[in-house]
Amino acid sequence: MRQLYRATAGKLNAICLRVLRDEGEAEEVLQEVYLTVWKKAQAYDPDKASPITWLAAIARNRAIDRLRTSGAKVARGSAPLESVMEAADPTPDAEAVLGQSQDSQRLRGCLETLNPDHAALIRRAFFGGLSYSDLAEVVGRPLGTVKTWIRKGLMNLKVCLES
Amino acid sequence: MTASAAHPQDLRAAELALGVLEGAPLQEAQALTRTDEAFAAAVEAWELRLAALAEAVAPVAPSDRVWAAIRARLAEDAANDNVWNSIDLWRGLTAASVAVAVVSLGVMLAPRPGPVAPTPPPAVATASPYVALVSAPDGGPSLAAITVEDDLKRIVVTPVALTEEQARSLELWIVPADGGAPRSLGLVKAGAPTVLSGVVLPVDARGAALAISREPEGGSPTGAPTGPILGVGALTRS
Numbered sequence: 590m591r592q593l594y595r596a597t598a599g600k601l602n603a604i605c606l607r608v609l610r611d612e613g614e615a616e617e618v619l620q621e622v623y624l625t626v627w628k629k630a631q632a633y634d635p636d637k638a639s640p641i642t643w644l645a646a647i648a649r650n651r652a653i654d655r656l657r658t659s660g661a662k663v664a665r666g667s668a669p670l671e672s673v674m675e676a677a678d679p680t681p682d683a684e685a686v687l688g689q690s691q692d693s694q695r696l697r698g699c700l701e702t703l704n705p706d707h708a709a710l711i712r713r714a715f716f717g718g719l720s721y722s723d724l725a726e727v728v729g730r731p732l733g734t735v736k737t738w739i740r741k742g743l744m745n746l747k748v749c750l751e752s
Numbered sequence: 753m754t755a756s757a758a759h760p761q762d763l764r765a766a767e768l769a770l771g772v773l774e775g776a777p778l779q780e781a782q783a784l785t786r787t788d789e790a791f792a793a794a795v796e797a798w799e800l801r802l803a804a805l806a807e808a809v810a811p812v813a814p815s816d817r818v819w820a821a822i823r824a825r826l827a828e829d830a831a832n833d834n835v836w837n838s839i840d841l842w843r844g845l846t847a848a849s850v851a852v853a854v855v856s857l858g859v860m861l862a863p864r865p866g867p868v869a870p871t872p873p874p875a876v877a878t879a880s881p882y883v884a885l886v887s888a889p890d891g892g893p894s895l896a897a898i899t900v901e902d903d904l905k906r907i908v909v910t911p912v913a914l915t916e917e918q919a920r921s922l923e924l925w926i927v928p929a930d931g932g933a934p935r936s937l938g939l940v941k942a943g944a945p946t947v948l949s950g951v952v953l954p955v956d957a958r959g960a961a962l963a964i965s966r967e968p969e970g971g972s973p974t975g976a977p978t979g980p981i982l983g984v985g986a987l988t989r990s
Contacts, residue, residue: 598819693805696801721773743766
């Protein structure tokens with residue numbers, strides 16, 4: 590358990606921080622993630638994903654759950670489209686790229702093939718735990734546009750990943 | 753490529769995994785995951801696809817507080833009787849580390865300054881066919897090195913890091929490979945090696961695990977472990 594923690598805690602902590610933007614909250618969620626993993630290790634299926642991808646999914650989902658129960662203040666706090674773009678795609682440093690699974694590198698490659706607006710919205714939804722109407726409000730676009738962009742983005746992503 | 757080429761259910765699974773649904777569509781999709789296995793699998797596949805996005809973030813080392821808190825919570829769990837249900841999992845998780853530890857058992861058995869300063873142990877590593885290193889369940893310190901001869905005739909428990917605080921009554925258990933109930937092997941000392949002989953139990957050492965629990969003075973009154981488990985280790989051929 591300690592070895593697993595040492596190998597993965599930095600990454601999972603960064604995911605929790607990215608979602609929650611609060612060190613204390615992120616630390617609490619991180620604890621929950623490892624306790625969950627400890628109890629549910631047998632649920633991991635190596636045929637479906639690499640360990641780090643599986644752990645990342647648990648961390649992101651737990652962080653989003655926490656974000657939603659702690660209120661919508663973060664979700665609606667920031668505003669216009671510029672900030673979406675700014676927050677969307679920080680260039681990962683070399684270490685982060687090296688630490689990524691093949692899944693992750695493929696996904697990044699595919700995201701780059703998408704319309705940048707679509708990709709930015711998907712990232713924003715993913716890390717912000719935002720619903721369609723939250724997204725529309727945050728980026729100041731009509732609900733219909735937001736839905737169309739996200740759906741197109743998701744489907745193009747799948748086509749790219751499966752090609 | 754257009755969105756129409758995609759299966760609408762798959763799109764719904766993607767939306768649920770991304771977390772953008774709300775209201776009635778959200779409730780419908782959530783209900784569907786409980787009743788439709790194919791849909792639930794599609795949602796999981798999307799969760800894992802999108803999780804690759806989360807991996808792209810640069811690592812940020814968490815505070816030391818986090819590991820300390822996890823350790824404390826794991827120890828609480830270990831104090832719970834339910835933990836015996838997880839023992840197969842522990843065995844699997846610890847087996848690899850024990851396999852490594854066996855190689856360095858000579859080092860482990862060497863007397864070292866500890867809370868109780870164990871006396872030099874008897875020479876046990878040469879003739880004994882089974883060995884276990886009992887460790888705290890959270891990957892914490894090794895508590896005792898144990899050698900077991902065939903048929904459990906002679907068991908030598910060498911404390912590595914058992915403390916007086918833990919020592920009120922430490923009871924050694926064998927957990928059969930078939931998942932049967934733990935059976936007591938006897939009480940062990942914290943400050944000096946314990947030799948248990950004359951144990952007669954119809955338990956095969958092969959594939960079994962050993963565990964040490966803290967019990968009331970004189971040992972478990974029920975014949976089953978009642979106190980917190982301090983450590984577990986798989987028995988392996990030395």
